[in-house]
Amino acid sequence: MSFKAAGHDHPPKSVLRPEVDRTPKFTRDKHSDAHHVRMIRAEDGGALRTFNGGLAHENGWYVSRKARRVLHWQGAAQYDFLTRAEVEFPVVRVASESVRFEFERHGKMQIYTTDVELVASDGTVTLIEIKRDERDLADPEYRAKLTAVHTICDEHGIRFKVILRHQIWDSLVHRRNVTLFCSRRFVTILPEHIERLEGHARQVGADACFGSAARAVAPHCSRTGEAVLQALTVARRIEVDLTRPLLDTTPVTIH
Numbered sequence: 062m063s064f065k066a067a068g069h070d071h072p073p074k075s076v077l078r079p080e081v082d083r084t085p086k087f088t089r090d091k092h093s094d095a096h097h098v099r100m101i102r103a104e105d106g107g108a109l110r111t112f113n114g115g116l117a118h119e120n121g122w123y124v125s126r127k128a129r130r131v132l133h134w135q136g137a138a139q140y141d142f143l144t145r146a147e148v149e150f151p152v153v154r155v156a157s158e159s160v161r162f163e164f165e166r167h168g169k170m171q172i173y174t175t176d177v178e179l180v181a182s183d184g185t186v187t188l189i190e191i192k193r194d195e196r197d198l199a200d201p202e203y204r205a206k207l208t209a210v211h212t213i214c215d216e217h218g219i220r221f222k223v224i225l226r227h228q229i230w231d232s233l234v235h236r237r238n239v240t241l242f243c244s245r246r247f248v249t250i251l252p253e254h255i256e257r258l259e260g261h262a263r264q265v266g267a268d269a270c271f272g273s274a275a276r277a278v279a280p281h282c283s284r285t286g287e288a289v290l291q292a293l294t295v296a297r298r299i300e301v302d303l304t305r306p307l308l309d310t311t312p313v314t315i316h
Contacts, residue, residue, distance in 0.1 A: 098164040098213055108133045108158040110174055125155060126246045126295050128300060132157040138191045138226035139176050141236075145229055146179060148242045150300040154180040162210050171206050187220040194225055231304045238303040245291035254278050254289050258298065262315040271301065272309025 103109045111133045112120035120135040123143050134140045134157055146155045156178040164171050177189040190207060198204055208222060214221040230236040261269060261277035275286035278293075290313075293299040301307075301312040 098162060100213075101161040101163065103156070103159040106154070106156045106159065108156075109156040109161050123157070124247075127155050136191070136193070138193055138224075138229065140190050141226065141229050142177055142189065142224065144243050145239050146177065148239050148295055148303065150294075151181050151296060152179050152296055153182050153297070162213060164213070166205065166209060171209065173206055174212050175210075185220065187222060188214060190221075190223045192223060192225050198223070215217065230277065232240060234306055235281075235304045238307055242291040242294050242303065245288050246295040248288045248292035249295065250289060250292055253295070254293075255298075258293070258315060269313050269315055270309065271307065271311040271313050274299070274313055274315065306316050 098255060101109065104127055107130070112135045113122075113133075116135060118135065119137050119140070120133075121140075123132040123134050123140065125132050125143065125147060127147055132143060134143055136148065139157070143155065148153050152271070157176065158174055159178050161172065161174045175188040176191045179187040179189065181187070188210075198207075211221045230239075257278050257280075258274065261274060265273070271287075271290065275283060275290045277286075278289050279286035290299055294301060297314050300316060301311060305311065
């Protein structure tokens with residue numbers, strides 16, 4: 062298996078663990094007659110495919126705090142998934158259109174670019190293919206390509222998932238909460254906000270509630286406290302279950 066990072070000749074360490082990088086081969090799927098598979102990783106969390114309009118469906122740019130850059134997306138489902146990933150506590154870093162696989166099946170070159178890459182705090186990489194519904198998977202050749210990619214990922218300790226649009230949101234409450242929190246992702250977090258949050262944690266412990274934490278962060282303005290707490294959720298200092306209705310008594314964990 063060969064690797065190439067766009068702009069570099071060395072293996073993409075952010076995608077594969079160092080001990081996996083040295084593995085030259087893997088067990089190919091039974092329909093593949095390739096001797097090598099290339100995984101190409103965009104440089105510095107960028108994109109191998111970019112979208113700036115001119116397509117028959119929705120596409121555009123997503124300004125991500127976690128990625129620290131603009132991400133490209135096509136289709137409303139991918140936009141929704143990026144929005145959710147931005148506030149999901151287990152997600153440390155996110156990228157879009159950033160990893161490409163090149164391999165052969167039945168003597169024909171196959172090229173596949175993943176929609177989203179998620180990196181967890183323990184370094185686990187999850188590659189996501191996002192579809193509107195099952196009809197987008199009707200083509201057997203396309204399904205076989207995804208199966209081959211899944212096999213490659215399994216061999217190298219990478220998770221690979223196909224997500225349908227209806228699986229992104231648990232409920233309308235979930236979608237509304239995530240959208241609200243994500244809209245506050247660039248609210249300014251001042252040093253005094255962090256000091257007050259840490260002081261609150263010393264008083265009540267890591268397990269607090271949304272209302273008390275917001276008041277602690279900005280005691281003179283509840284709206285500011287809520288906005289800062291929502292930005293701190295994106296920054297992974299606050300963990301909260303956004304699938305539930307958001308109340309002052311909603312439990313939060315301070316990290």
